[in-house]
Amino acid sequence: MPGQKENNRENNKVNNQEAPQDHAATGKPGLIPQNELNEINRVIAIMSGKGGVGKSLVSALVAVGLKKQGLTVGILDADITGPSIPRMFGLYEHPTPLGDLILPVKSKLGIMVISINLFIPEEDEPVIWRGPLLANVVKQFWKDVAWGKLDYLIVDLPPGTGDVPLTVMQSLPLNGTIVVSSPQDLALMVVRKAIKMTKMMNIPILGLVENMSYLNCPACGEKIYPFGPSYVDEVANKTGLKVIEVLPLEPDLTALCDRGEIEEYKNNPFAQGNFLSFLVDV
Ligand SMILES: Nc1ncnc2c1ncn2[C@@H]1O[C@H](COP(=O)(O)OP(=O)(O)OP(=O)(O)O)[C@@H](O)[C@H]1O
Numbered sequence: 001m002p003g004q005k006e007n008n009r010e011n012n013k014v015n016n017q018e019a020p021q022d023h024a025a026t027g028k029p030g031l032i033p034q035n036e037l038n039e040i041n042r043v044i045a046i047m048s049g050k051g052g053v054g055k056s057l058v059s060a061l062v063a064v065g066l067k068k069q070g071l072t073v074g075i076l077d078a079d080i081t082g083p084s085i086p087r088m089f090g091l092y093e094h095p096t097p098l099g100d101l102i103l104p105v106k107s108k109l110g111i112m113v114i115s116i117n118l119f120i121p122e123e124d125e126p127v128i129w130r131g132p133l134l135a136n137v138v139k140q141f142w143k144d145v146a147w148g149k150l151d152y153l154i155v156d157l158p159p160g161t162g163d164v165p166l167t168v169m170q171s172l173p174l175n176g177t178i179v180v181s182s183p184q185d186l187a188l189m190v191v192r193k194a195i196k197m198t199k200m201m202n203i204p205i206l207g208l209v210e211n212m213s214y215l216n217c218p219a220c221g222e223k224i225y226p227f228g229p230s231y232v233d234e235v236a237n238k239t240g241l242k243v244i245e246v247l248p249l250e251p252d253l254t255a256l257c258d259r260g261e262i263e264e265y266k267n268n269p270f271a272q273g274n275f276l277s278f279l280v281d282v
């Protein structure tokens with residue numbers, strides 16, 4: 001019922017204002033409390049079974065979509081060895097200290113961003129740290145960053161089910177994950193691995209996003225499936241998860257990412273009210 005949802009949203013807002021740490025995951029052992037100077041209401045991680053399916057793009061579009069709907073949003077780039085968020089937003093300045101904390105860099109629309117790339121002198125400098133060090137950086141990005149008051153913190157995870165996704169799931173009070181897949185990653189098994197890991201960690205999975213699912217023919221607008229038929233519905237059926245969005249492969253989008261202008265993408269499905277109302281119950 002739309003009215004009901006609206007009500008929940010109001011209630012959530014009130015609750016969140018009065019008890020900022022009142023989310024589902026609070027109280028789990030191993031969780032790192034948020035810095036007392038911060039007030040982060042919801043934390044959502046974007047994950048995938050394998051690399052290159054568009055997690056970072058989805059993280060960016062989700063953040064921009066929520067921001068465009070008037071919410072305060074941050075992005076924690078947890079992909080330490082392959083960070084791509086700053087480039088998509090055209091961010092190159094260094095974060096500045098604020099007392100003992102670090103101030104995130106603000107995007108053009110006002111999204112707070114923290115990424116290892118912002119600390120590195122040259123954008124293409126490789127980060128060659130090992131697991132434990134990577135995990136520590138992610139924890140610091142959570143507790144030692146002056147995020148301020150955020151309605152949503154979006155966490156862009158590295159691919160797969162390794163150290164860093166595990167650390168994020170153990171240490172951050174996630175309200176849920178969004179699992180991204182593409183029709184190329186034919187092995188259903190790979191997606192299922194990511195789903196299984198999240199379930200084992202007792203974290204709710206909000207749903208699936210299939211990226212690069214189809215192409216709109218530039219001549220007639222007909223949908224073309226360059227990577228074969230979509231199987232997201234099959235995954236959804238077999239796992240009981242909801243399909244949140246199916247995104248086309250859009251050359252414009254690649255160009256916007258490369259130019260650091262992701263915020264200008266006009267067809268962002270996450271900027272629509274139905275995405276927000278979907279998140280309300282989370
Ligand atoms: N729907 C799309 N249309 C056009 N280009 C896309 C689309 N999705 C992703 N891309 C492009 O594909 C590349 C890979 O996307 P992205 O970096 O989001 O993947 P990822 O899953 O985060 O990768 P990694 O596993 O390396 O972190 C990017 O350069 C992006 O510009």
Ligand SMILES: [Mg+2]
Nearest residue numbers: 055056079084
């Ligand atoms: Mg990425």
Ligand SMILES: [Zn+2]
Nearest residue numbers: 217219220222
């Ligand atoms: Zn055509």
